Amino acid sequence: MTYEAFLIQTVEAEPAITMPELAARLLDEHGIVAAPAMLSRFLYRRGFTYQKPSWWRRAHASMCMRSAGLGTPSVSLACASSLTG
Incomplete structure (x- = not known):
């Protein structure tokens, strides 16, 4: 093989x-x-891709929303870019 x-x-x-x-x-x-x-x-x-599990995306989105409330734009931008990819 x-x-x-x-x-x-x-x-x-x-x-x-x-x-x-x-x-x-x-x-x-x-x-x-x-x-x-x-x-x-x-x-x-060769066509294989990696996709984060949906539970990870939901947990990360929740964490980003909490961070956004702190008024730190850099955290919000980092979270937004990680969720789109």
């Missing part, structure tokens, strides 16, 4: 796997050292 096939099969079998976990598994099973960022770029180029 090629490393490409291994990575794709692993992500398809475990969609919630993190890139550090995937890097560790690649090292354990194939002896290949890979940076999590490189694995993320590799998978992105």
Whole structure:
């Protein structure tokens, strides 16, 4: 099995796997050292995307709304940009 096939099969079998976990598994099973960022770029180029769970977005939105009440525009802008991406 090629490393490409291994990575794709692993992500398809475990969609919630993190890139550090995937890097560790690649090292354990194939002896290949890979940076999590490189694995993320590799998978992105093959059509895989990462989407934060809806519960995270709701919790983050709630936190941003509370922060906005403090009158700190930089926090509000940071929260707004993180929710749109």
